[in-house]
Structures are given as C-alpha cells and as structure tokens.
Amino acid sequence: MVNLLSVVVFALIGAVLAAGGAWLIVLGGSWYYAIAGIAFLIAAWLLHRRKPIVLWFYAAFLIVSLVWALWEVGLDWWQLAPRGGVPVVLGLWLLTPWVRRGLAPCAPDAKTPNGFGLSMAVVVTVVVAVAGMMNDPTAIKGRLNDTAVVENPDMGNAMPAGDWHQYGRTQYGQRYSPLDQVNVSNVADLTEAWRYQTGDVRRSEDVPETTYQVTPLKVDDTLYLCTPHSWAVAIDAKTGTEKWKFDPKVGMNSDRQHQTCRGVTYYADQNAQAGDHCAKRIYLPTSDARLIALDAKDGSICESFADNGTLHLEQNMPHKPSGYYYSTSPPVAVDGKIIIGGAVNDNYSTKEQSGVIRAFDIHTGELLWNWDSGNPTETEPLKDGETYTTNSPNSWSVFSVDEELGMVYIPLGNQVPDQLGMNRSASVEKYSSSIVALSIKTGQVQWVRQTVHHDLWDMDVPAQPVLVNISDEMGNETPALVGPTKQGDIYVLDRRTGEPLIKVREKPAPGGAIPEDHTAPTQPVSDLTFMPEKLTGHDMWGITLFDQLACRIQFHKLKYEGRYTPPSLQGSLIYPGNFGTFNWGSVAVDPKRQVMFGMPTYLAFTSKLIPRDEVPPQGSKKASEMGINQNEGAPYAVSMGPFLSPLGIPCQSPPWGYVAGADLRDGKIAYKHKNGTVYDMTPLPLKIKLGVPGIGGPMITAGGVAFLGAAVDDYFRAYDLTTGKQLWETRLPAGGQSTPMTYTTDDGTQYVVIVAGGHGSIGTKPGDYVMAYKLPDQKN
Structure with missing residues (x-):
C-alpha cells in the first residue's frame, strides 16, 4: 500500500512538472522543470518495479537539482526553499524504512536497501540550506555618518522644539524632530502611555481604499487629526482624552475611489486678539471636495471663511461627477494663503475634474491664483463661467514651502487615463509626473523637473518633497530638495532652480507601445536610486516548485523588457508596480547629519489593455490599483493588479520591503535591510522576517532613532538611524499605515505617536486607534 501511494x-508530481515544464520551454524559459518532471516519472516507474536503484537515481536527481538551484540563485535561502522543498521532503520519504522495505527483493534473507547515497544527498542539501539561512545576499551592511555636519540647521518655520505644526513637522517636510529624550540607548524601554479611539471605524459599505493615513499635529497642549470619513478631532497631548470632535457629514459614495485623510492644517492669525473666535484655526479637507475652517479651541465653524466656513472645491470644474474629486492631503498655510490641490479618481473616465492647484485667502476663502498644468501660464483667478482644463495632471500628495525663496513645491501626478498617452497636450507632456516649483505670490511656474517622460505607468510623484540645506566639503550650503519617486529614484535638486545636485542621466527605455501611442526613447535616472534590478525567470518565487513554475510561465507570457515596459494588449509586467518603491509616506531627512531614511518597497504589477468592445460590463468603477479600470471615453480599459502566484503571494522573490539609509551629500546608499515579518500575511502567526511590503512613512529624531510602522504586519518599530538595526517593536491593535510623529508636554515628557487604523487596499487590520508611547517614569 505504501509503495502504491x-x-x-x-x-x-512528474506529470504536472513535465507538462508545465514543457510549456515553459515553449515560452523560452528554464528546462529544469520538464527534466525534473521526467525524473519524477522515472522514479515512479522504478518504485512501481520495486527497484532499489531508485534511491541512487533520486540521490543523483537531488544533487543535480541542488547544482541547478545554486547556479540560478546562489546561497539565498528564500530562493532555494521553493526549489528544494518538495524534492528533499520526498527524498526523506524514500529513506523511511517502510518505503525501503518495499524495495527489497522477495527472498526472505535479502537485506533492505540502506539508502546511503540518498542520505548523503539529503545531508548535502540540508547543509547548503543552513548556509543559505546564515546568508543575506540582498542586504547592504554599512553605516551612515553619525556626526553633525551642521550644528544649527535650517529646519523650516520656527516652532517650539516639542511641537509638530505641519504634516512633516515644518513646511520643509523633513519628518525630523530635534527631541532626543528618546534615543538609541533607551528606545527599547518605550511603553504605551495612552490610547485613544476616534470612533470612526470602517464600514461594510465603504470603498476598498478606506484607510487611516493621518499624521497628527501637536500645537501647545493639543493633538489635531482627521479620520477616514473626514472627522476632525482634538485630543489632549498628555492624556489622550478627547477635547472636541467635528463631523462634516460627508456621506457615502461608492464612486469615491479613496476614503482617507492624511492630515489637517493649523493656522494662527497673528493679527487676531487673544480669545478671538478662530484666532487659531484648523483647516479640514474632506472626501466630498470641501475645505472647512474650524476654531482650534473648540471645533466650531469659522463662518467668516468662504461660504459660512466651507470652501467648495469643485467650483470652476468642467465636469462634476459626484465622488470623482476630493482632497486627501492637508493644504499648506503660508503668506496669508491656503494652497490646495486635489485627488481625482484614477482611470474612471476621460471627463474628470481638473488637477488645478489653487491659492485662497486664508481668512476669507477668496481665490487669489490658480495654476492649471493644462494651461500653465494663466494664473489669474478664473472668472464666473470659465472652467479649468479637463483631466489635467493633479497633485494628491503634500506640498512643501520655502517662504524665504517664495516657492511652494508641488509633487505632480499624471493625466488620466494613466496607461494611455494619446492626445496629451504639450503642457500635459511637460508637467506630468514632475516636481513643480510655483511662486507663492502669483502661482507662476519657477521651474519644473520631470521624473518620467510620457508616463504610461501611473508613476505620479507621490511624496511630499523634503527641503534641506546640503553642505559641500568647504562648508558651503545649497538649499536642496529631496524628491522620492514611485520608480525608486531619489532626486536631489537645487530648490532654487530645479537643477540636480546628484546627477540625473537620461538612459534608453523600452519601446513597443500600442500603434496609437508611443514611448519616450529615454527616461531620467538619478544616481541616487533604489530602483530594482530587472527581473528574470530566476527571480520567480513560490512556496513550492508548482506555484513557482506557474509564476515562471506567467512571467514569460507577459511583455517585459525592464523598467518602463509599456502597457500592452498582451499584458505587461510593470516593475516597480503601481504602489511604487516610495509612495506618499516619503522619506525622513536628518538636517544635521544630512542623511535620509526610507522604506523602499518592491512589488511587481501587471497591466493589460482591453479594447473598448471587449470590456466586460461593470456595475461599479471602484477598481483603482486592482481589477478592471473602465477609462470611459477612451479606446481601451486597463486591467491591473499585483503580480501574484496561484496562492496569492507575490510571484517575485522576497524581500519585498526594506529599510534603507543614504547620504544626501554623495548620494551613496549606506545600508538596506529586510523590514517586517509575515506574521499577519499567513494563516499561521509566524514571525518570520521576510521583508514585507508596506505603505506609510518614517520619522527621525535627534536621538538618532528612526520610527516606522507601515509594513503589512501590525507592528510599530524603531531603528538605529546610523546602521538601520532594529532597536524596538511593539504590536499594534490595527495596521499602522500612517507616518508617526513625536512631541513633548509641559512636564518635559517625550511622546511618540502613531495612528493605527489599517489600509483597505493592502488588507491590514482596520481600527481607529491613536497610540502614544513614552519612556517609563524615572525614579527619584
């Protein structure tokens, strides 16, 4: 019976591998799987004939498989495991006494085959596996500069060291705090100080992209934040008790692609008298395209602003389909203006709202200027009856400001439909997927730096540009801008002119767009880049040989020539994918040491164009990054999604997520380490440090510590900024897909805060938590 089994x-196994392997050979892939299938079939025949030589035959097969695996991937445990797992397990099965007894001749005095050769082959494979476990071929093990380059750096607008007034702490967006009470020597002692629940929980009728991405502000003794359904909340910074809450009643809309709020904007009127209503304000962007002014003290509406306290952002839009336009990020308050962009639904229609950037009087809501990338030279406010450009590139992320230079820096997206570049105007081609500097006073363009030419991949510039002054060897400082991108490049530019401080080169890019479209012959690449290596069949992954084979077959069926392979009717592999190497979480920069800390993520996506007459009917347009995007009015829809195996795990090999540090003066990457575990990715809670994807942002302190949640396991972590070594972690009650912040209270205690509420698109646990941590009270 055992022998028959x-x-x-x-x-x-042999039949599956031989058939699938033959298909892979036809597609131009590896011959190994077909050969392995034949080997299993031969082993089956020998077992059927009860031939003891099967043990030697299988031993030879194991050794050949090991040599092949090492040739493909080297001593990489996570790459070796799927190649060797099934063969080794079956080798152990053949060594069991009951199998070997079945191979002995029928004569009663015959000896049972001892399987020495197979035992040695199994031992060799296990030794190699252990060696692979001890090796991390993907890591970069170095150190960042750990001394100050500048003792008193420019960190942006002034505020108390213990406060956090803007999304990135200051208008420079550095995500850097000068606090050092919590440092590398004691961060491991952090404990929970308090937790607060907003009451805004994910609902069954919510859109998939319902997410908690907010970074709270801290002003005086109060934290201010918003929730996915656009509530504004004020809580006591020391105790976490609620002070006030404002619900703008945004309502539900199934056509709204995103249901999130990354932050609110704080403004103090320097001309107001103490105690005046709305002398200090909170500006709340909502997911139904409003901007509401609230009194920071009690949350009441500032009725002198705009229309009884509410500014309607759809004014002068050429098309106004409900749910297609809203603001997900906090506007900037500067020079008596509040400057705001907006998100548009990706790939719903060719008739969507404009991506115009507008400046309003911060007190009255009067429109002062508007910059529309589809009509970039006319910034005077539109008159009644005039409209902005349909579908012009938009900015859904966070802006940065240099008041001294008089510039606001805009991370700009692409014109939808993202994957179709036909009929784009010259202005759209110039400004899509770029960083644009506008005059704070007039909105006129000061400079533009494009990061992708003729974007066909949804490679919006997703992150707030970080402003920092960078010193040369002579001690001369240059006002710089650090711009992370989805494709993995980090642009380090002179923020006065947009010219690169770290070299940017034009390199040849793949062609082969559909006949109606074209591709750019070259694409810019920064010398400081986290772009991934080009994928090959060797990089395909799986839990076993079988799903790995399925991924290799799918890989060879897709069109792929490296980064910037255009979308196609065949189906193209897009790597990095739509989530990007960096996203809205940006990077954190230490202005003293002039180094950066970030979380590069690597997930391949697929993109397939579907002719209009072949598009299946779809009752909802909520697809976004996954599923069929309708592109109504365009000749093609597009089907997109992560490149996953039949088991639902990424087809490319891990790691999929890292923490990394780089020196901004020379553009050198100092370290890169796997980040996060599969604890919340699998049915079994296995805390295996594989390096998992994430979305969110980091924060740095003067204590030399970098804090980051973001990963798809529900942990909040602290790292040594110098080495990238993990120093502390704590379990969160929900996904931590937000950027943390830190502050002190009047008793001198430093708190570290992160909002934990999960992310709908990546499936982390939902919640409504604000979590605060501090060091244990010191004994006298």
Whole structure:
C-alpha cells in the first residue's frame, strides 16, 4: 500500500512538472522543470518495479537539482526553499524504512536497501540550506555618518522644539524632530502611555481604499487629526482624552475611489486678539471636495471663511461627477494663503475634474491664483463661467514651502487615463509626473523637473518633497530638495532652480507601445536610486516548485523588457508596480547629519489593455490599483493588479520591503535591510522576517532613532538611524499605515505617536486607534 501511494505521488508530481515544464520551454524559459518532471516519472516507474536503484537515481536527481538551484540563485535561502522543498521532503520519504522495505527483493534473507547515497544527498542539501539561512545576499551592511555636519540647521518655520505644526513637522517636510529624550540607548524601554479611539471605524459599505493615513499635529497642549470619513478631532497631548470632535457629514459614495485623510492644517492669525473666535484655526479637507475652517479651541465653524466656513472645491470644474474629486492631503498655510490641490479618481473616465492647484485667502476663502498644468501660464483667478482644463495632471500628495525663496513645491501626478498617452497636450507632456516649483505670490511656474517622460505607468510623484540645506566639503550650503519617486529614484535638486545636485542621466527605455501611442526613447535616472534590478525567470518565487513554475510561465507570457515596459494588449509586467518603491509616506531627512531614511518597497504589477468592445460590463468603477479600470471615453480599459502566484503571494522573490539609509551629500546608499515579518500575511502567526511590503512613512529624531510602522504586519518599530538595526517593536491593535510623529508636554515628557487604523487596499487590520508611547517614569 505504501509503495502504491509512493508511485501515485511521484507519478502525479512528474506529470504536472513535465507538462508545465514543457510549456515553459515553449515560452523560452528554464528546462529544469520538464527534466525534473521526467525524473519524477522515472522514479515512479522504478518504485512501481520495486527497484532499489531508485534511491541512487533520486540521490543523483537531488544533487543535480541542488547544482541547478545554486547556479540560478546562489546561497539565498528564500530562493532555494521553493526549489528544494518538495524534492528533499520526498527524498526523506524514500529513506523511511517502510518505503525501503518495499524495495527489497522477495527472498526472505535479502537485506533492505540502506539508502546511503540518498542520505548523503539529503545531508548535502540540508547543509547548503543552513548556509543559505546564515546568508543575506540582498542586504547592504554599512553605516551612515553619525556626526553633525551642521550644528544649527535650517529646519523650516520656527516652532517650539516639542511641537509638530505641519504634516512633516515644518513646511520643509523633513519628518525630523530635534527631541532626543528618546534615543538609541533607551528606545527599547518605550511603553504605551495612552490610547485613544476616534470612533470612526470602517464600514461594510465603504470603498476598498478606506484607510487611516493621518499624521497628527501637536500645537501647545493639543493633538489635531482627521479620520477616514473626514472627522476632525482634538485630543489632549498628555492624556489622550478627547477635547472636541467635528463631523462634516460627508456621506457615502461608492464612486469615491479613496476614503482617507492624511492630515489637517493649523493656522494662527497673528493679527487676531487673544480669545478671538478662530484666532487659531484648523483647516479640514474632506472626501466630498470641501475645505472647512474650524476654531482650534473648540471645533466650531469659522463662518467668516468662504461660504459660512466651507470652501467648495469643485467650483470652476468642467465636469462634476459626484465622488470623482476630493482632497486627501492637508493644504499648506503660508503668506496669508491656503494652497490646495486635489485627488481625482484614477482611470474612471476621460471627463474628470481638473488637477488645478489653487491659492485662497486664508481668512476669507477668496481665490487669489490658480495654476492649471493644462494651461500653465494663466494664473489669474478664473472668472464666473470659465472652467479649468479637463483631466489635467493633479497633485494628491503634500506640498512643501520655502517662504524665504517664495516657492511652494508641488509633487505632480499624471493625466488620466494613466496607461494611455494619446492626445496629451504639450503642457500635459511637460508637467506630468514632475516636481513643480510655483511662486507663492502669483502661482507662476519657477521651474519644473520631470521624473518620467510620457508616463504610461501611473508613476505620479507621490511624496511630499523634503527641503534641506546640503553642505559641500568647504562648508558651503545649497538649499536642496529631496524628491522620492514611485520608480525608486531619489532626486536631489537645487530648490532654487530645479537643477540636480546628484546627477540625473537620461538612459534608453523600452519601446513597443500600442500603434496609437508611443514611448519616450529615454527616461531620467538619478544616481541616487533604489530602483530594482530587472527581473528574470530566476527571480520567480513560490512556496513550492508548482506555484513557482506557474509564476515562471506567467512571467514569460507577459511583455517585459525592464523598467518602463509599456502597457500592452498582451499584458505587461510593470516593475516597480503601481504602489511604487516610495509612495506618499516619503522619506525622513536628518538636517544635521544630512542623511535620509526610507522604506523602499518592491512589488511587481501587471497591466493589460482591453479594447473598448471587449470590456466586460461593470456595475461599479471602484477598481483603482486592482481589477478592471473602465477609462470611459477612451479606446481601451486597463486591467491591473499585483503580480501574484496561484496562492496569492507575490510571484517575485522576497524581500519585498526594506529599510534603507543614504547620504544626501554623495548620494551613496549606506545600508538596506529586510523590514517586517509575515506574521499577519499567513494563516499561521509566524514571525518570520521576510521583508514585507508596506505603505506609510518614517520619522527621525535627534536621538538618532528612526520610527516606522507601515509594513503589512501590525507592528510599530524603531531603528538605529546610523546602521538601520532594529532597536524596538511593539504590536499594534490595527495596521499602522500612517507616518508617526513625536512631541513633548509641559512636564518635559517625550511622546511618540502613531495612528493605527489599517489600509483597505493592502488588507491590514482596520481600527481607529491613536497610540502614544513614552519612556517609563524615572525614579527619584
């Protein structure tokens, strides 16, 4: 019976591998799987004939498989495991006494085959596996500069060291705090100080992209934040008790692609008298395209602003389909203006709202200027009856400001439909997927730096540009801008002119767009880049040989020539994918040491164009990054999604997520380490540090510590900024897909805060938590 079972198992495995392997050979892939299938079939036949030589034959097969695996991937445990797992397990099965007894001749005095050769082959594979476990071929193990380059750096607008007034702490967006009470020597002692629940929880009728991405502000003794359904909340910074809450009643809309709020904007009127209503304000962007002014003290509406306290952002839009336009990020308050962009639904229609950037009087809501990338030279306010450009590139992320230079820096997206570049105007081609500097006073363009030419991949510039002054060897400082991108490049530019401080080169890019479209012959690449290596069949992954084979087959069926392979009717592999190497979480920069800390993520996506007459009917347009995007009015829809195996895990090999540090003066990457575990990715809670994807942002303190949640396991972590070594972690009650912040209270205690509420698109646990941590009270 045992022998029959062995025959059946080996025969089935052999048939699957031989058939799938033959298909892979036809597609131009590896011959190994077909050969392995034949080997399993031969082993099945030998088992059926009860031939002891099967043990030697299988030993030879294991050694050949090991040599092949090492040739493909080297000593990389996570790459070796799927190649060797099934063969080694079956080798152990053949070594069991009951299998070997079945191979002995029928004569009663015959000896049972001892399987020495197979035992040695298994031992060799296990030794190699252990060596692979001790090796991390993907890591970069170095150190960042750990001394100050500048003792008193420019960190942006002034505020108390213990406060956090803007999304990135200051208008420079550095995500850097000068606090050092919590440092590398004691961060491991952090404990929970308090937790607060907003009451805004994910609902069954919510859109998939319902997410908690907010970074609270801290002003005086109060934290201010918003929730996914656009509530504004004020809580006591020391105790976490609620002070006030404002619900703008945004309502539900199934056509709204995103249901999130990354932050609110704080403004103090320097001309107001103490105690005046709305002398200090909170500006709340909502997911139904409003901007509401609230009194920071009690949350009441500032009725002198705009229309009884509410500014309607859809004014002068050429098309106004409900749910297609809203603001997900906090506007900037500067020079008596509040400057705001907006998100548009990706790939719903060719008739969507404009991506115009507008400046309003911060007190009255009067429109002062508007910059529309589809009509970039006319910034005077539109008159009644005039409209902005349909579908012009928009900015859904966070802006940065240099008041001294008089510039606001805009991370700009692409014109939708993202994957179709036909009929784009010259202005759209110039400004899509770029960083644009506008005059704070007039809105006129000061400079533009494009990061992708003729974007066909949804490679919006997703992150707030970080402003920092960078010193040369002579001690001369240059006002710089650090711009992370989805494709993995980090642009380090002179923020006065947009010219690169770290070299940017034009390099040849793949062609082969559909006949109606074209591709750019070259694409810019920064010398400081986290772009991934080009994928090959060797990089395909799986839990077993079988899903790895399926991924290799799918890989060879897709069109792929490296980064910037255009979308196609065949289906193209897009890597990095739509989530990007960096996203809205940006990077954190230490202005003293002039180094950066970030979380590069690597997930391949697929993109397939569907002719209009072949598009299946779809009752909802909520697809976004996954599923069929309708592109109504365009000749093609597009089907997109992560490149996953039949088991639902990424087809490319791990790691999929890292923490990394780089020196901004020379553009050198100092370290890069796997980040996060599969604890919340699998049915079994296995805390295996694989390096998992994430979305969110980091924060740095003067204590030399970098804080980051973001990963798809529900942990909040602290790292040594110098080495990238993890120093502390704590379990969160929900996904931590937000950027943390830190502050002190009047008793001198430093708190570290992160909002934990999960992310709908990546499936982390939902919640409504604000979590605060501090060091244990010191004994006298």
